[in-house]
Amino acid sequence: MKPNFLIILALTPIFMAVLFCREALALQTHGGAEGVVVHQFAHFQYLGALGYLLWDIRRSSFSGIGWIYLQRFCWLMMIWNGIAFIGHFAQVALPDGSISTEDGYLSALLLLPFSFGKWVYYITALDHLLCTPALFFLFLAMRSFYRSLDVPKKEQT
Amino acid sequence: MTGLSLFPAILLDIIGSAANIILSFLAWRYARLLAKRQPDNFVWGYLHYVTFAIAAFATSRAVGHLVKQFLFMADRADIWAAISAYSGGFNSLFMISVAAVMIFYHKGVQAYEALEHEAGKLKTANLDLAGAARQLRDLNQNLEQKVEERTEELSQSEKKFRHLFSASKDMVFFSDADNRVVDMNDSGFEMLGYSREETSALQLADIFVDPTYIETFAKRLTEDGYIKDLNVDLACKDGKVISVLLSATAIIGEKGEILGSEVIAKDLTRLKMMMEQLASSEKMASVGQIAAGVAHEINTPLGIILGYSQLLMDDVQEDSDAYQSLQVIERQTKASRKIVADLLKFSRQSGSTREEVDLNEILADVVAVTEHTLGLSNIAIHRQFANGLPRVDGDPEKLRQVFVNLINNAHHAMQDQGGGELLLRTRINSGDVMVEIRDSGHGIPEKHLAKIFDPFFTTKPVGQGTGLGLSVSYGIIHENGGTIEVESPVHDQDQGPIPGTLFRIRLPPSGTGKQQQMENRSGIPA
Secondary structure (H helix, E strand, O other): OHHHHHHHHHHHHHHHHHHOOOOOOOOOOOOOOHHHHHHHHHHHHHHHHHHHHHHHHHHHOOOOHHHHHHHHHHHHHHHHHHHHHHHHHHHHHOOOOOEEOOOOHHHOEEEOOOOHHHHHHHHHOOOHHHHHHHHHHHHHHHHHHHHHOOHHHHHHO | OOEEEOHHHHHHHHHHHHHHHHHHHHHHHHHHHHHHHOOOOHHHHHHHHHHHHHHHHHHHHHHHHHHHHHHHHOOOHHHHHHHHHHHHHHHHHHHHHHHHHHHHHHHHHHHHHHHHHHHHHHHHHHHHHHHHHHHHHHHHHHHHHHHHHHHHHHHHHHHHHHHHHHHOOOEEEEEEOOOEEEEEOHHHHHHHOOOHHHHHHOEHHHHEOOOHHHHHHHHHHHHHOEEEEEEEEEEOOOOOEEEEEEEEEEEEOOOOOEEEEEEEEEEOHHHHHHHHHHHHHHHHHHHHHHHHHHHHHHHHHHHHHHHHHHHHHHHOOOOOHHHHHHHHHHHHHHHHHHHHHHHHHHOOOOOOOOEEEOHHHHHHHHHHHHHHHHHHOOEEEEEEOOOOOOOEEEOHHHHHHHHHHHHHHHHHHHHOOOOEEEEEEEEEEOOEEEEEEEEOOOOOOHHHHOOOOOOOOOOOOOOOOOOOHHHHHHHHHHHOOOEEEEEOOEEEOOOEEEOOEEEEEEEOEOOOOHHHHHHHHHHOOO
């Protein structure tokens, strides 16, 4: 199991890089938007993996609160992936000069007038409202699994 | 307002990133503990890898965000521009890794399920095996319990029959096909006088008085398989013969051959003696009847003979031969009348008085008279007179005569052997007064025991006894409503049979014996 996992881990970025190369030269260059594209694909892959995990958990009919927390993690993280995916596009599509940092970084403003793209950018910038609760549910899930190991003993006592 | 503040987004980014690091590591920590607690559980192992990858991704991303925010706040966007590609690259790398680990989960779960399935089958097989083992164990335990119960039942049964065998008052023994006694109970040894050690050498031929009975015994066992109520005489070790009623069952082998026999023998010696005594009593009653008739018939001519002989004596000279002849006639006639009188006493035709008498006093009187004579013959007298002995109804003179007769007999029995001991004992037994007169003489042969109360039966030389002493005593005791029994040799409870003779007289106490007396009167005719 472990060698396969490591092989996949190692080969996935290479596979992705090869898949999305633009010029068939001996030594390929990776300029421009390649980084964003790869990152977006990674989000997409992550979303797909979470969806698969969610489907498999539900299919397996695992019982217990830990699995419910894990499902919530999957849902939130999938949504986050979607938000982040959109947010990256929104960030790329944001026109130059849309943000003013004249009064300092902490006083940065998303300048008027507001367009749909700007709203999307602003909302997606708050993505921690999804990924942090998602990780909180992941923590709850793991803790529940761990505590569930002692339940039979408590019942016995 | 010229625009919307991005401060909330910046602040949320900083706080969320820090929280993400903490939460992801906490999740990984619990997943690691799970994997450690149950290292064989694939699911926990999988979650451990997933949470580890998520923690790595969260850290990479959060660190990148924090660095970015702090560089921007420090107005060093140029640095961020230089490193942002690396941060983004790491983020992508770890995100892809997280996705890869999650996808890998499917194969892992499949393998796990396959393992679980196999383990389930093994578990089922194990459960079946455990069930079979449990059934086998239960069966074993039941078997052990049943064997234990059966053994206990057998033990109880063996104990019961062993007790029946050993505690039986009848003789019980087993013999083999060669008529050898292989086992015998204690009553059997007691009856025959052998010890248990002598059993191995004991043959039926040794104990059957009549050898022809062995043939009968074997023949009936072979023909019928059992013997019921065979009356045989058995020889004791000391030569004494006992009469037994024998029942036996053949022990048959698998091929139908006789392996031996189980024998039960009931001692009938005492019963036989009692029957003989009963027959003797009946005979005595007949003899008494005849004696009474004869005595009456003879008494009259004897009186006439005596009267006429005395009259004639007056008519002849005293120094003449005729006078002397008449004296002989008179003397012999008187002797004859004495015999007739004794016969009448035996048949209770003679007159008697009845009063309440103390047997201790009568015995003491008799001993006082005979003690001197007995002393001359080296006979020691032992008196064991019970205090408070009830009085009995009877003729004191006749009872005195009974005791004189018995003591004289004892004297004669011990005189020949140069002395002995005479025990006189009175006691109360079952409400009756019991007098026992026991001597240590030569005893009475068994063949004579049934005849000693017969009139004219005597073992003394001719002319030394009329044979009427015990007959008269018998008649007197019966006249007084009592019984007289003889035992020779004497069966002592402690010492067993000892030589000598014991006369046991039982008389009812005063006032209670009249009914019985009347009944006895009707037994021996007047």
